[in-house]
């Protein structure tokens with residue numbers, strides 16, 4: 472089922488499956504700077520759920536997070552971060568997250584991660600890698 476918000480506003484959210492897999496695990500790509508509604512935590516989580524549900528909730532998945540263009544505006548979206556952390560605590564999506572690969576990581580992203588670390592399980596924290 473396509474995301475209703477993206478149907479009305481193409482490019483509102485950024486979360487698509489890439490062609491290439493890593494060790495047979497599907498990889499999903501997000502670049503917040505390419506999403507016009509990067510502040511819409513509820514919509515973002517719903518969009519991610521929709522995409523993963525369309526793929527039958529893969530037993531494992533990798534999240535490639537592209538911080539190209541990630542600015543203080545994105546780093547200040549703690550509501551989005553909280554919604555994502557809640558998603559990552561869920562059985563059907565979060566527990567199946569294999570790893571988070573951050574590309575083009577910059578100071579804003581690192582600062583945000585440092586602030587969020589106390590709110591993450593060590594299991595989740597250990598899944599986050601910079602490429």
Ligand SMILES: [Zn+2]
Pocket residue numbers: 474475476477483484514518
């Ligand atoms: Zn969407």
